[in-house]
Amino acid sequence: MAYLALYRKYRPKNFGEVFGQQHIVETLKNAVKHNKLAHAYLFCGPRGTGKTSIAKILAKMVNCESENEKPCCACASCIDIQESAHPDVVEMDAASNNGVDEARELVEKVKYAPMSGKYKVYIIDEVHMMTTGAFNALLKTIEEPPSFCIFVLATTEPHKIPSTIISRCQRFDFKKLSKKVIQNSLAQVCEKEKINCSKEAISLIADLADGGMRDALSILDQCIAYAQDDINIQDVSAVYGVATTADKIELYQLIYEKEVKQLIEKLSEIETNGIDIRRLTTDLIDIAKETVVYIYSKNLDTLSVLNEENVQKMASMFDSNTLLTYVDYLIDTLSKYRDATNTLTYLEVCLLKMVEFNEEPIVVEKEVAEKEEKKPVIVENKSFSDEEYYQMLLKSTKKIKEVDAKIINGIFVDSFFGLEKQLINLIKEAEIMASSKTNIILTVDNRTDANFINNKENNIIAENMMEKYLPNRKEIVCVTKEEKEFLITYFKSERSKTQKPKKTTPKKQEETITTEDRLASLFGKDGFDVVGE
Template identity: 60%
Template sequence: MAYQALYRKYRPSNFDEVVGQQPIIQTLKNAIVQNRIAHAYLFCGPRGTGKTSIAKIFAKMLNCEDESNKPCGKCTNCKMVQNGSHPDIIEIDAASNNGVDEVRNLIDKVKYAPMQGKYKVYIIDEVHMMTTGAFNALLKTIEEPPAHVVFILATTEPNKVIPTIISRCQRFDFNKVSQKDIEKRLSIVCKEEKIEIDPEAISLIAQLADGGMRDSLSILDQCIAYCSSNITVDNVREIYGVLTTSDIGKLFEHLYAHEVDALIQQIQECSDKGMDLKRLTSDFITLLKESIILDYSSNSQLVSNTHKEVIEKYLLKSPSPFRFNVLNELMDVFNKYNYASNVLDYLETALLKSISNSYEIKSKTTHDVIEDSDRENKENFAKSSDLSYDLTSEKSEIDKKVPKNSENTGISELETISDVSRETLKEVGNKDSKIILNDEYILQLLVGANKTERKIDTAKMDERNMYLADLEYAKYANSLRNIAIVASGDKYIVVAVRSELEAKEINEMQLTQGFEDFMEQVLGKAKKIFAIDHIQQTRVLEEFKERMIQGTLPEPVDVIISRSNSSDKEKKLSEEEQMIELFPNIEIVND
């Protein structure tokens, strides 16, 4: 007997053998039990997910002679369906029978009663290939077919099926089969075929199949032909041009060490060997993601032991912000591959860019490049600078220290707005009206800031103008009308304004009344506001760059949130009292 491909040999003969699609299977089973058989079904979804197989099993169930156990697989109808000789189960390939004449021929035969079974079932595969004329010719028949006819339309592109056809069918959307289900099925097939295969090889085949059970069996078939009866993960990688995790680890090692020649040479060697660079990027992203998981949970079961060994050997030597940076660059370039003229150049450029955007971690701090922010500030101050500073690697957490005196905090004539008691601040404020944050303290705030936090705050702060007419928050919203967010931490925001006078007023307001309640209203969390003018902002950014290169950036400051009692008082005031407090000269007249 001629050799039969695995995907044909192991095609499911009943619903229990189908991998995945449980909601669809249960619905069809219930339809049989309750005798609620629709006249037309539309099966749509990715290739290799079981559309045609389930259609055949359903057709077998409709014609099975055993009323208690469908499909029984033993009756005449079941056996005829199984070997493809049932006269009432008609499979039509719409790709080659897509014209009006073919459809009219089909319609002429529909009216005839079944020859063998109870139902005449038409399975039309790749139905989206039919012409508009053919669809229109089929329309009336699909809407009102004879009682003994059931249509099952299968397609990978339901968007190409005309709406009038879709509206006349029960639609079932097939999902990609999960990797876990594919791995389980492949293990069963290998056991049946007496094939020895590594678990890592099964996992890689499942990944390469991308949710298609049929594709996974075809890949396995090819691997068996290459390796006979013993398949390793390296064999699969050789066949499909996929790098090992160790190779990716070495690639990252060159990247972190800034060994550009070795890095580019390794990538070009992979390209010369015909390796799939898109797959390489995807695997690189997965490995970096898993390294971040291990940063948070070193005993996580989400990462395989093989990957853990590679990650611990190559990736965990670098701080997590560096890995995040590489991860962002690879995710960005991955989306560009579809229209890239040369994938190799795109990949090399992305990795070189990730090197240029990083620097050796010193003083337990890291940040993203800020040159763009300087340029934006000079060109247009109204736009907030693209400044961001990420915390250190979670594996070496910063011991945040609270400054104990005015010399250490870096605040001129104010001591500190972050962690000294409000009473002390009021005393200082009474002694001298200059509320100016000096450069050293701003540097401490910037070092402890976070890029993600800044993006979130910038988006939400656009809504602050909604409070300009609010009695309770109008003065806060008005004072922040012309700000640009420079940096954001978990408990504070550094903002820039045009003049030193505006900065003093905002700092005075933070000192005496506090922005915490207003920030909680706008951002969803209480935060302090620290204001600087445009000149100081430019100066601090320049100093930050210089000290970043020298590795002399200060420790981040710990900002403590202490709510102002004055805001609680305001909440208790009536509307009239609030109006009088906001506008002392106003006269309220009762109608």
């Protein structure tokens, strides 16, 4: 038996098998049940969303010979319609039958009663392709067709249809299928076909299908031809010539890390896989744009390209200003592609400009820091000078730190959601370096986490949340372990400078608080302990 394309094999045969479009299915079922069928329907919506499939199911339903559930898909009428061989069900493609003559011929035939069924059903696909003359010829018939006649006009471009036609039809707007519906349907098909397709691969196919089930199944078909019964995300991107979101985020990360050699290699690798550079460029624009929207709205519902994890990674690397500059660069590059023979070179240059623009935060090296004590600790986003940190540490006490640590430990994470939950989790995992009445300095292992807490928008949310638990509002700032060590060294050296004159007078020494005492009161005597450990 010849191989049947998946989209044909899984084309819905009855309303129960239709993917999504629940509102339309229910309305049509009720209309048939209560005998309230319209004479003309207009099915509008993107390609592959089930317009002609539902039209055929409707044709089966009104002509089915079964006494029970309709359509039965087993009687002669149902089978004929399924195979497009029923004399009373006419499927027309207006793209190739768009003239006045065809329309007149149709109008002429409409008059005659059905040959074998109860209803004659005319399904006219891509109806917007008809000429004005053809529409005019049809108008009268659509307005007052014989009682045994039903028209179903399907179109992807309803705005091209004359209002005189639209007003005579009952209109249904088919929606793009949600990614979730497509993913679930693909998973079912894979199970029936005994194909092992990874979750990531299904997710990428659903993205590529852009709301159309027919496209989703065609892509799956191509992947099966390429990778047989075991499909992973690399197979999908190889077949379809797309870079995965992970690939694109990696490009951004290499820009952030200024890893120029790896960046160019990665781009070349993506290009070798046959990926369209124009599409890659617009995808990079979408990612930057989506991240900026997220930075301002903090609303995960605004995301379509990125998921929560991706967008937070992006937001931890770049601020909105940098991202908007990147968008400018990329749009500029996109406009140059029109006359370009080697688009890859243009994109390479663009990415290099992005590397150049991205001002990397200075990571404080301990040795360097000791030599140049005045060099500020630069924390991206919210930042303080060494002197400001010094003042914060001076005001801090071990007692306050213990109280704050207890409070933070007692916060119940599960009463938070989304971004708030992530922030609370990070704060709980962090070590409190020092606490005063007005400040908390946290320490975390890596810069990404520190940036996440210091990110200006996130920081306000964190301070607002913590205000509800702490005795009063406190400024929260987060440093890395390296920065913490540097700050302690800096604190010691500054502290000893102010103490030196006093140390020369032996009598006063007893009253002097030594650096060690001060540090002990801040961090505990046995080094820099973490309260609550």
